[in-house]
Amino acid sequence: MDFDTRVKLAIYNHFATTGLAPAPAEVATSMDAQVENVLESYQRLRAQRLLVLEADGASIRMAPPFSGVPTQHAVEANGVRYFANCAWDALGIPAALQKAATVHSRCAQSGEAFHLHVGTRGPEPSDWLFHCLVPAAKWWDDIVFT
DSSP, X not given: OOHHHHHHHHXXXXXXXXXXOOXXXXXXXXXXXXXXXXXXXXXXXXXXXXXXXXXXXXXEEEETTEESSOOSEEEEETTEEEEESSHHHHHHXXXXXXXXXXXXXXXXTTOOEEEEEEETTEEOOOOOOOOOSSOGGGGGGSTTTO
C-alpha cells in the first residue's frame, strides 16, 4: 500500500474513532512516519480532492464526508458525535461507518430543527426534500461554500 493511501486511511480511522480531525503529528505517530512526510501527503491528497485543508496547509477542514470543523450537520453514532460538511455528507457518515446513526440538522430556509434516523440500509422514510443550491458539477469550484 502506498504512503498516501496509508495517510488517508489513518485520517479516516481517526475521524471514525474520535469524530475529530487528526493533527498531522497524530497521523505521523499512528503510521510511524515523519510529520513532514505526512504534510507532503496532505498536499497530494488535496490535489486529488480527497482532503480540504485550512490555509495553514496542516489542519484538515474536510475529509468527505467528515468535517474537521463544527457545522450545523451533526451525526451521532455509537456515542460519538461527528460533523458533516453538508446535508448530503450527513447521510454519508453512517454509510462510511456502516453503522446506524441519527442526523441532527436544521432546515436552511425555516431554521426548523430536524432529526433523522439512518439505519445501515439507509434513512427512515421522510417527506423532506434535499435541495442543492449549487449543481454537483460545480461543488469543487468553492467546496467550502457549497
